[in-house]
Structures are given as structure tokens and as C-alpha cells.
Amino acid sequence: MSPRKDLLDIASLQDEEIEFILANATPFKDLFKRSVKKVPTLKGRTMLTLFYEPSTRTLSSFEVAASRLSADVTRFDVDSSSVVKGESVVDTIDTLEAMRLDYIVVRHKQSGIPNLIAQNTRASVINAGDGWHAHPTQALLDAFTLREVTHNELPGKRILIVGDIQHSRVARSTSLLLRRLGMQVAYLAPGTLMPRDTPAEITRFDNWTDALDWNPHTVYLLRVQMERQADSLFPSVGEYHRLFGLTDTRLQILRDRKTWLMHPGPVNRGVEITDAGMNYDRSLINQQVENGIAVRMAVLYTLRPNPA
Ligand code: CP
Numbered sequence: 642m643s644p645r646k647d648l649l650d651i652a653s654l655q656d657e658e659i660e661f662i663l664a665n666a667t668p669f670k671d672l673f674k675r676s677v678k679k680v681p682t683l684k685g686r687t688m689l690t691l692f693y694e695p696s697t698r699t700l701s702s703f704e705v706a707a708s709r710l711s712a713d714v715t716r717f718d719v720d721s722s723s724v725v726k727g728e729s730v731v732d733t734i735d736t737l738e739a740m741r742l743d744y745i746v747v748r749h750k751q752s753g754i755p756n757l758i759a760q761n762t763r764a765s766v767i768n769a770g771d772g773w774h775a776h777p778t779q780a781l782l783d784a785f786t787l788r789e790v791t792h793n794e795l796p797g798k799r800i801l802i803v804g805d806i807q808h809s810r811v812a813r814s815t816s817l818l819l820r821r822l823g824m825q826v827a828y829l830a831p832g833t834l835m836p837r838d839t840p841a842e843i844t845r846f847d848n849w850t851d852a853l854d855w856n857p858h859t860v861y862l863l864r865v866q867m868e869r870q871a872d873s874l875f876p877s878v879g880e881y882h883r884l885f886g887l888t889d890t891r892l893q894i895l896r897d898r899k900t901w902l903m904h905p906g907p908v909n910r911g912v913e914i915t916d917a918g919m920n921y922d923r924s925l926i927n928q929q930v931e932n933g934i935a936v937r938m939a940v941l942y943t944l945r946p947n948p949a
Pocket residue numbers: 695696697698699700770779905906907
């Protein structure tokens with residue numbers, strides 16, 4: 642396996658790199674049971690988080706992952722930086738390059754910005770979500786979580802991804818990775834939120850009855866992006882919940898069938914999920930968060946910044 646500098650998407654990862662990251666996440670997760678959860682692996686290295694969009698899970702998860710590897714962590718505060726005076730991404734990176742960082746973790750609303758940054762720095766760049774394009778560490782933590790609950794038996798298992806597929810970088814990255822690992826993927830979405838160009842192997846549903854007849858092993862809910870309401874892509878939050886949300890009636894069907902439930906967060910309670918859904922005993926939401934740290938430790942461990 643040749644050394645990799647950046648993690649920008651799932652498509653560019655080789656199968657052996659995916660296996661390497663997922664395999665290394667296990668011993669990193671084992672560390673979490675110890676009172677001292679830190680190893681010296683990245684001592685002397687520096688990671689910068691550069692988030693142009695809000696985040697709870699991904700940002701804090703990367704920061705915890707890096708500190709558990711003994712790297713120094715710096716958060717670039719976009720709102721109090723010269724970005725607000727109009728400084729471009731390339732000029733910001735040019736300035737940061739002089740600081741000889743080792744890892745830059747980037748989130749940006751525009752697809753392709755992490756790739757642009759990667760071309761302009763010797764640091765390893767990790768895409769923490771860019772526009773509708775990709776969220777590769779979310780996909781890796783989802784795959785790791787599903788391998789845990791299936792005891793590494795993903796091939797042939799069915800996952801139903803529900804919600805705003807069209808605008809979801811999570812759906813793109815996670816469905817691509819899970820298909821590569823042998824899962825069968827289906828989408829359930831209103832017509833306005835279903836991409837037109839889905840691969841033929843992905844089954845498409847427009848209602849829960851047919852989707853549940855497909856008998857998924859896991860249901861993966863996506864966040865309803867409330868800002869899309871202004872684009873009239875769904876009639877109302879109440880209507881979305883009735884037609885596409887995991888109502889308590891649908892949750893009972895999952896409970897009866899022992900179906901697993903996932904969500905990348907943040908959730909909209911009462912829209913795509915109910916309070917009962919959040920308390921469901923087969924919800925993997927917290928396990929996804931915990932695994933996110935282990936998988937991001939494995940990603941940082943795998944990447945090799947260019948020499949100074
Ligand atoms: N899953 C995810 O990307 O969540 P955050 O937006 O909180 O980082």
C-alpha cells in the first residue's frame with residue numbers, strides 16, 4: 642500500500658486502504674476502555690481544524706481523535722479570522738502553510754474546496770464534508786459501526802437510506818462505501834429529494850410500505866435540511882413527517898423485526914425521527930459517535946503529510 646497524503650472522498654480510496662483504516666480503528670477503540678486513553682503515535686504533529694460550516698460531531702470528534710494520538714490541536718476560528726474581511730481560501734492556506742501544519746481538517750459548503758486546499762499545502766488534508774459531494778470519515782465510521790453489529794458480515798445485508806438523498810454528502814459517501822463492502826442499498830425519498838442519476842443497483846422507493854417490504858437490516862435516516870423548505874422541495878415539516886418520517890407506528894415495525902437504526906446527526910426530533918425513535922434500543926446513533934473518534938484516529942494514523 643503506497644502512502645496516501647489526503648483523504649478527500651471514498652471513490653479515490655483503494656480497497657486495501659479502506660480495510661487498513663477499518664482494521665486500525667478497532668485497537669484505537671479498545672483504548673477508550675482504559676483510564677488513560679492516549680497514545681504517543683502523533684506526538685510532535687499538529688492538526689488544524691478549518692470549518693467554514695457548523696459542526697458538532699465531526700469537529701469535536703477530530704479534535705478528540707488527534708489529542709488521543711498526542712497531536713497538538715488548533716482550531717481555526719473562521720468567524721474571527723480575516724475570512725470575514727474577504728480573504729480567499731487559497732490566501733488563507735498560503736498563510737497557514739508557513740505554520741508547517743501536518744494535518745488540516747476542512748469543512749466547506751462548496752464542493753471541491755478540500756481538493757483545492759490539498760493541492761496547495763504539504764499538510765495532509767481531510768475532507769470533513771464539502772457541499773453535496775463527500776463526507777468520507779462519516780462513511781468510514783458508518784461502515785465500522787455496521788461491521789460491529791453484523792460481526793463483520795456486511796455482504797448481502799440491506800440498508801435503506803431515507804430522506805434528502807439529493808443534497809446529502811453523507812448519503813453519497815456512505816452508500817458508495819457500503820456497496821463496495823457488499824451491502825445492498827435502497828433509497829426512500831420524495832421525488833424532489835431523490836437524485837436522478839442513482840446507480841442501477843440502488844433500489845428506489847417513494848413510500849414506506851414498499852420500502853419495508855424490501856425488509857432492510859438497517860434503516861439510515863438523514864437530517865431534513867430545513868433550509869430546503871424555502872426551495873419548496875417538500876410541502877411542510879408535518880407533511881414530511883407523515884409521509885417520510887420514522888413515525889412511532891413505523892418504529893414499531895422496526896422494533897418487531899429487530900431492525901437497526903442509524904442517523905449521522907444532527908437530528909430534527911418530530912421531523913425525520915420521534916423521541917421514541919431516539920430512545921429505540923437498536924439505535925446506533927451514539928455508537929456512531931463513539932466509533933467516529935476511533936475511525937478518525939485510524940485515518941490520522943494512515944495519512945502521510947509531504948515532508949517539509
Ligand atoms: N454527522 C455530521 O457531520 O455531524 P456534524 O454536522 O455535527 O459534524
